[in-house]
Amino acid sequence: MDRFVKWFRNSTPYINAHRGKTFVVCFGGEAVMSADFPHLVQDLTLLASLGVRLVLVHGVTPQLAERLGKASLDLAYHGEIPVLTAAALQCVKDAVGTARLDIEAGFSCGLPQTPMDGAALRLLSGNFLIARPVGVRNGVDHQHSGEIRRLETPAIRQALHQGAVVLLSPMGYSTTGEAFFLQSEAVATQAAIQLGADKLIFLEEGTEAMAPRRPGQMDPAQAEAQLASTDFAAERRPAWAGCVQACRSGVPRAHLIPRQQEGALLLELFTRDGIGTLITAGQYDVLREATIDDIGGLLALIAPLETQGILVHRSREQLELEIGNFVVMERDQAILACAALYGFIEEDVGEIACIAVHPDYRELGLGHDLLAHLEQRAWARGLRRLFVLTTQTAHWFIEHGYRPGRIQDLPVARQGLYNYKRNSKVFIKTLEAAPAARSPTA
Numbered sequence: 001m002d003r004f005v006k007w008f009r010n011s012t013p014y015i016n017a018h019r020g021k022t023f024v025v026c027f028g029g030e031a032v033m034s035a036d037f038p039h040l041v042q043d044l045t046l047l048a049s050l051g052v053r054l055v056l057v058h059g060v061t062p063q064l065a066e067r068l069g070k071a072s073l074d075l076a077y078h079g080e081i082p083v084l085t086a087a088a089l090q091c092v093k094d095a096v097g098t099a100r101l102d103i104e105a106g107f108s109c110g111l112p113q114t115p116m117d118g119a120a121l122r123l124l125s126g127n128f129l130i131a132r133p134v135g136v137r138n139g140v141d142h143q144h145s146g147e148i149r150r151l152e153t154p155a156i157r158q159a160l161h162q163g164a165v166v167l168l169s170p171m172g173y174s175t176t177g178e179a180f181f182l183q184s185e186a187v188a189t190q191a192a193i194q195l196g197a198d199k200l201i202f203l204e205e206g207t208e209a210m211a212p213r214r215p216g217q218m219d220p221a222q223a224e225a226q227l228a229s230t231d232f233a234a235e236r237r238p239a240w241a242g243c244v245q246a247c248r249s250g251v252p253r254a255h256l257i258p259r260q261q262e263g264a265l266l267l268e269l270f271t272r273d274g275i276g277t278l279i280t281a282g283q284y285d286v287l288r289e290a291t292i293d294d295i296g297g298l299l300a301l302i303a304p305l306e307t308q309g310i311l312v313h314r315s316r317e318q319l320e321l322e323i324g325n326f327v328v329m330e331r332d333q334a335i336l337a338c339a340a341l342y343g344f345i346e347e348d349v350g351e352i353a354c355i356a357v358h359p360d361y362r363e364l365g366l367g368h369d370l371l372a373h374l375e376q377r378a379w380a381r382g383l384r385r386l387f388v389l390t391t392q393t394a395h396w397f398i399e400h401g402y403r404p405g406r407i408q409d410l411p412v413a414r415q416g417l418y419n420y421k422r423n424s425k426v427f428i429k430t431l432e433a434a435p436a437a438r439s440p441t442a
C-alpha cells in the first residue's frame, strides 16, 4: 500500500506535464498480434484519458510476411527499401487492412473488461498521408514502395483537438490516386516532426531491446554513434534513425522502449528514470540556482544525511534565508543533488557546503559537476581560496585538489562558528586559474 501511495504521488508531476501534449507512438505489427495487445491498448487509453493527444502508427511486418508466404512471394530489397510489385502491394493492402481492423477492435471491445470501462475513445484513421513513389534508383524501379510527401496536419490536428486518437497505417496515397507502401518508422518520424509533437515513442521488439540500456539517455550524436557500430541490429535502425532525425528537427524527446516488457509505456512516462532509452537534444539534467520553491526537495535530500551526521543540521527557516547560496541539479522537476557556496568577501574566501547527491544518483559525476560549478562561481566572484569542513568525505575533496588546513586558516568570522564537538576536518583549495567548465553529464 505504501509503495502504491508513494508511486502514485511520484507520478503526479508527469500526469501534469503530459496533459495537452502530443505523443506519436509507433508499434510493430507484432504488438497487434501479441496476447498482450489488450494491455497496450489499456495503457494507451489511460494516456488519452489523462489528456495526452495520441497519434498511433502501426507496422505490419508479421502480417505481411504471412500473406507473402501464402502467395509464395519474396520481397527483394535494395538498401532498406523493398521493390513492391503489384502482387506484393495486394498483400500489403490485406496486411494493413487486417492490422488496422484488429487495432480498432482492440480499442473498441477491450475496454468494458478493463479498468478503463467507460472511457469512450474514438480511433480515427483516413487518408492523412500523401505519398510519392520511391521511383527508379540505381536502375531499379521500386514500383509501389513510396516515400512520404506530406501529412494532412490540419486534419490530424482537428481530430486530436476533438479528442480522437489518430491511427496512421504505413500506406500513403498519391495525388493521382495510387497507394504506396511506406516504412512505419518513417511515418511516425514525419508525423512527430510535421505535427510538432512533444514526444516520439517507438515500442521496440526483440531481445536486444530488452537488454539493460546503457546509457539510458543520450543526445542525437551519441545515438548516431551507436547506429554506426557494426554490431547494431539492422531491424532497430529505422527507429533509432527516426529518433535522431526527429530530435534534430525539433522534437524535444524521442523514446525507445522495449514493447515486450509489461507496462513499459507507463514506466517510461511516469517514473523519473524511465526504462527505455531517451534521446534528446535538450538538456536533461539542469544545474541551476535554487529558489524558495526548492526548499521541500532540498530538505528531503539533506535530512537523511543530517541524521547520519554527515551534514550539519539546517532548519527550514535557515534554508529559506540562505537559499541564494544554493545550486541544485534537477531532472524532471526532482532535485537530484545540491551544494552551497558561502562567500567571505573581505578575505576573498569561499566555503563549499552542503554538497549532497541523492543516493540513487551517486558516482555518476554529479558531485564532481556541482563542485566544478561552484568553483567557477567562486572564481567569477573573485574568491580565490575555498575551504570545506567535512567529517566523512575528506578523500573525495582531496581527490578534487583540496589540502588539509587548520581552523586558524578559516576566515575569522567562520572560526567563531566552528563546532568543536563536531570536530570536522578543514580542507582548503587555492584557485590558481579559472576552473574548467562543467562536464557534459550535467
Ligand SMILES: CC(C)(COP(=O)(O)OP(=O)(O)OC[C@H]1O[C@@H](n2cnc3c(N)ncnc32)[C@H](O)[C@@H]1OP(=O)(O)O)[C@@H](O)C(=O)NCCC(=O)NCCS
Residues within 6 Å of the ligand: 305, 310, 311, 354, 355, 356, 357, 358, 361, 362, 363, 364, 365, 366, 367, 368, 369, 388, 389, 390, 391, 392, 393, 394, 395, 396
Ligand atoms: C560526496 C558526494 C557528494 C559525491 O557525489 P557523487 O556524485 O557520488 O561523486 P562523483 O560521481 O563525482 O565521484 C565519485 C567518486 O567519489 C568517490 N567517493 C564518493 N563518496 C566518497 C567519500 N565519502 N569519500 C571518498 N570518496 C568518495 C567514489 O568512490 C567515486 O570514486 P571512483 O570514481 O574512484 O570510484 C556524494 O557521495 C554524497 O552526496 N555523499 C553524502 C554527502 C556528503 O558526504 N557530502 C559532503 C559533505 S562535506
